[in-house]
Amino acid sequence: MIPSRVLAVGAHPDDLEFYAGATLAGLAREGAEVRIVICTDGSRGGGAGAELAAERRSEAERAAAALGCARPRFLGYADGELVNDEALRRDLVREIRTARPELLLAHDPTTFWTRSGALARLGHSDHRAAGEAVLDALYPRAMLGSFYPELAGQGLVPWIVRELWLFDTIAPDHFQEVTAMSAAKREALLCHASQNPTALARDADLEAEGLRERAGFAAEGFRKLRLY
Numbered sequence: 001m002i003p004s005r006v007l008a009v010g011a012h013p014d015d016l017e018f019y020a021g022a023t024l025a026g027l028a029r030e031g032a033e034v035r036i037v038i039c040t041d042g043s044r045g046g047g048a049g050a051e052l053a054a055e056r057r058s059e060a061e062r063a064a065a066a067l068g069c070a071r072p073r074f075l076g077y078a079d080g081e082l083v084n085d086e087a088l089r090r091d092l093v094r095e096i097r098t099a100r101p102e103l104l105l106a107h108d109p110t111t112f113w114t115r116s117g118a119l120a121r122l123g124h125s126d127h128r129a130a131g132e133a134v135l136d137a138l139y140p141r142a143m144l145g146s147f148y149p150e151l152a153g154q155g156l157v158p159w160i161v162r163e164l165w166l167f168d169t170i171a172p173d174h175f176q177e178v179t180a181m182s183a184a185k186r187e188a189l190l191c192h193a194s195q196n197p198t199a200l201a202r203d204a205d206l207e208a209e210g211l212r213e214r215a216g217f218a219a220e221g222f223r224k225l226r227l228y
């Protein structure tokens, strides 16, 4: 199935490109309308404050264009302080009901750490909060009209997402080949000039190569959940 509408929710500017850039670029190339939502302002990634947040916003806009995705939506929560609360869940329900995606991509909220060779790489609390809030937005909130009737009043009626792919996971069971879209992914990662983009691109390559043995090709890995 090639979905006609896809929504991807990342915690920070650059997360979606890093974990799922090739997949999103591939879906867009196949004709899907791919929308991106970024939960935090990224203002702690390197420098600090409003200037960095503005810079990261324009980097994310260029990166989304490189992937063939629509202009990102920025929820603007403070970097490092994201929590799965009612405000975030409501914002995500609004985005889901607006985009009406068949397929949603989000952080795996159960990832406290990943293995990188002999080392463990600790997960980010914003990633877990974003992932958990997506799950809670999907069920039961986005699909029930009793949640957020004010949204329905704006035409944002209940919506059921059929499939969820969780990236940033230690337990992938679905693999998307990177090779064909690696140039788009690399170009998108290099848009993040404030984030040591060459290291980002190198790490993304290593991740993709790390899945080669299991997937049979350089890959982005997901936990795939059929919901309906």
Ligand SMILES: [Zn+2]
Residues within 6 Å of the ligand: 011, 012, 015, 124, 127
């Ligand atoms: Zn992140």
